Amino acid sequence: MASPKRSASRSAAAAPAxxxxxxxxxxxxxxxxxxxxxxxxxxxxxxxxxxxSILDGMGLRQLGRAGVAVAWISGxxxxxxxxxxxxxxxxxxxxxxxxxxxxxxxxxxxxxLKAANCAYMGDDVIDAPAIAWAGxxxxxxxxxxxxxxxxxxxxxRPAGLGAVREVCDHILTARLPRVGNRQQRAQTNRK
Numbered sequence: 001m002a003s004p005k006r007s008a009s010r011s012a013a014a015a016p017a018x019x020x021x022x023x024x025x026x027x028x029x030x031x032x033x034x035x036x037x038x039x040x041x042x043x044x045x046x047x048x049x050x051x052x053s054i055l056d057g058m059g060l061r062q063l064g065r066a067g068v069a070v071a072w073i074s075g076x077x078x079x080x081x082x083x084x085x086x087x088x089x090x091x092x093x094x095x096x097x098x099x100x101x102x103x104x105x106x107x108x109x110x111x112x113l114k115a116a117n118c119a120y121m122g123d124d125v126i127d128a129p130a131i132a133w134a135g136x137x138x139x140x141x142x143x144x145x146x147x148x149x150x151x152x153x154x155x156x157r158p159a160g161l162g163a164v165r166e167v168c169d170h171i172l173t174a175r176l177p178r179v180g181n182r183q184q185r186a187q188t189n190r191k
Contacts, residue, residue: 016136016152021174024136025117027063028071028092028104029164031081033123034140035072037160050080053160057088059168064089066172069111073103075126101129121167123147123159138167 032038035056041049060070071092074081078095085093097103100122108118116135122128123143131137131150139151140159148154153170155163 016170018174018178020116020136020152021119021170023116024068024119024171024174026069026071026108026111026113027060027119027121027167027171028073028107028130028134029121029138030100030123030127031072031074031078032076033143034121034159035084035164037158038123038142040078048078048080050078050084051160052084053162053165055162056160056164056168057084059165059172060088060090062172063168064091066175068171071104071107073097073100073107073130075100098126100127101133104130104133119167119171121164 029035032040032050035052036050039051043049063070069092070090071094072081072085072090073094074096075098076096081095082093092107094103094107100120104118104120108114114135115133118134119136119138120127120130120134121138121140122131123140125144125146128146128150131139131147136153137151138153138155139147140155140157140163142158143151153167155166157163157166
């Protein structure tokens, strides 16, 4: 099993480079407060509802098609989460796992990946160790301070409103061949 990375608090100054995003082979994330805005609606009959972003869903599907594994690691079991994961064909769904780092390490070991090949996104104290261990650690705006301090990247978009898609786009863009500057492109187009 991969061992946890021990590091001091990371800052935005150590923001991931294109090469860091390109190395990602697993994008794992918390659910509530990352894929949702953190709100859980519970009706009087006990049924639960959550709001998921269609933008995030499209980004996760694109990652899957590009060969990047996707995992949801949630501290609480939820039928709404299970249903949405099934709709998006999320290959790894781990619920009831409050030790996010252990869950992430198990998954990385199963897939034969090192920290540098993993991105993890979370928003709370229980996510901070997994955020710190991953090669690319991510938190959305509004995340608790421990999660933000552990992260190397803070999304511009809020949780539940495209933050996950923003990360997917970084990973996908980094995997594309680099195109030169505009002048080089223009010269190529003229030939």
